[in-house]
Amino acid sequence: MFFCDGTPVEVDLTGCTSKGSALNTKLGGYMGKYNSYMSRMSDLGKQYSEIKGSTDQDKAAKMKAIEDEYDKLSNEFTIYAKSIVNDNKDNIIPAAFINNIMYELSYDELKALLPETAPYYSHAQMRQPKALLASYELRQPGTMFKDITMNDDNGKERKLSEWCGKGNYVMIDFWASWCGPCRGEMPNVVANYEKYHSKGFEIIGISFDTKAEAWKAAIKSLGMKWPQLSDLKGWKSIGKDIYGINSIPASILLDKEGKIIAVDLRGEKLGEKLKELYGF
Incomplete structure (x- = not known):
C-alpha cells in the first residue's frame, strides 16, 4: 500500500513495501509486519479448508486448534494495527489500516478511532468504517427496540x-x-x-x-x-x-x-x- 501524494514512490513488489515521501516511507515501514500477519492468517485459512474437506478422523480437533491459533493471531494483528492508528492521528496513515480491524472493534473503540477532526476522517477509505459506526448506533444499549x-x-x-x-x-x-x-x-x-x-x-x-x-x-x-x-x-x-x-x-x-x-x-x-x- 502507498499513498498517491504527488511525489515519486519506489515500490518493492517482493517485500510489498514502499518509500518516497516522508508519508510513504513511514507507511512502508509498517508493511513488513503487516504483510507477515496477512500471510500467516491466509496460510491458516488454507490449512483449515484442507482439513475441513478431508476424511481425517481427528479433523475436529485439528480445526479447533487452527481456529484458536487464528484468533490469537487476529488479536495480535488488531493490537498492532490499533497502535499504528494511535501513533499517526496527525496524518492519514490510519486510513490504510482501520478497514482491516473495524469488525474487531467495539462501538466505543471504533468511535474513538474516527474523530471528525482527524486528518484521515474524510479519506475515501473511511467510508466503510463510518458506515459501520452508523450501523452500530442503530442498536446501541440505552435505545428502545424498533418494531418489525x-x-x-x-x-x-x-x-x-x-x-x-x-x-x-x-x-x-x-x-x-x-x-x-x-x-x-x-x-x-x-x-x-x-x-x-x-x-x-x-x-x-x-x-x-x-x-x-x-x-x-x-x-x-x-x-x-x-x-x-x-x-x-x-x-x-x-x-x-x-x-x-x-x-x-x-x-x-x-x-x-x-x-x-x-x-x-x-x-x-x-x-x-x-x-x-x-x-x-
Missing part, C-alpha cells in the same frame, strides 16, 4: 412488539440456516433458553434466509423452540436495515421495557449476562 413486521415460519404475520416491552427480557437473535457460526452457537442459545424460559426469558429469531424449506428444516434440526420470523430476503432483510446488522450471528438483548441493554452476547457471555439478570 414479518411472517413467522407458519406464514402468519407477526410483530416484535408482541413480545418486546411486555415485562420480560427478550433477545432478538439474527441468524440464517446457511451460517456456520450461527449453527455452531445455537446449542449455547438453546441451553440458555431452556434454563431461563420458565422465568420469562424469550428469544425471537430473525432469519436472513431466502429459502423457506432450509429455514424451517434448520429450526427443527437445531431445536429452536422460540418464535421465528423472516421475510426471506437474505441480506436485503428489513432486519438488517432497521438494526444495522452487518454480520451474523448477531443479537440484541432487551430489558423488560424494551430497551437495549446488550448486543452480540455469545458463548459464555450470554450465560453470564442472564445469570446476572436472573440471579442463578
Whole structure:
C-alpha cells in the first residue's frame, strides 16, 4: 500500500513495501509486519479448508486448534494495527489500516478511532468504517427496540412488539440456516433458553434466509423452540436495515421495557449476562 501524494514512490513488489515521501516511507515501514500477519492468517485459512474437506478422523480437533491459533493471531494483528492508528492521528496513515480491524472493534473503540477532526476522517477509505459506526448506533444499549413486521415460519404475520416491552427480557437473535457460526452457537442459545424460559426469558429469531424449506428444516434440526420470523430476503432483510446488522450471528438483548441493554452476547457471555439478570 502507498499513498498517491504527488511525489515519486519506489515500490518493492517482493517485500510489498514502499518509500518516497516522508508519508510513504513511514507507511512502508509498517508493511513488513503487516504483510507477515496477512500471510500467516491466509496460510491458516488454507490449512483449515484442507482439513475441513478431508476424511481425517481427528479433523475436529485439528480445526479447533487452527481456529484458536487464528484468533490469537487476529488479536495480535488488531493490537498492532490499533497502535499504528494511535501513533499517526496527525496524518492519514490510519486510513490504510482501520478497514482491516473495524469488525474487531467495539462501538466505543471504533468511535474513538474516527474523530471528525482527524486528518484521515474524510479519506475515501473511511467510508466503510463510518458506515459501520452508523450501523452500530442503530442498536446501541440505552435505545428502545424498533418494531418489525414479518411472517413467522407458519406464514402468519407477526410483530416484535408482541413480545418486546411486555415485562420480560427478550433477545432478538439474527441468524440464517446457511451460517456456520450461527449453527455452531445455537446449542449455547438453546441451553440458555431452556434454563431461563420458565422465568420469562424469550428469544425471537430473525432469519436472513431466502429459502423457506432450509429455514424451517434448520429450526427443527437445531431445536429452536422460540418464535421465528423472516421475510426471506437474505441480506436485503428489513432486519438488517432497521438494526444495522452487518454480520451474523448477531443479537440484541432487551430489558423488560424494551430497551437495549446488550448486543452480540455469545458463548459464555450470554450465560453470564442472564445469570446476572436472573440471579442463578
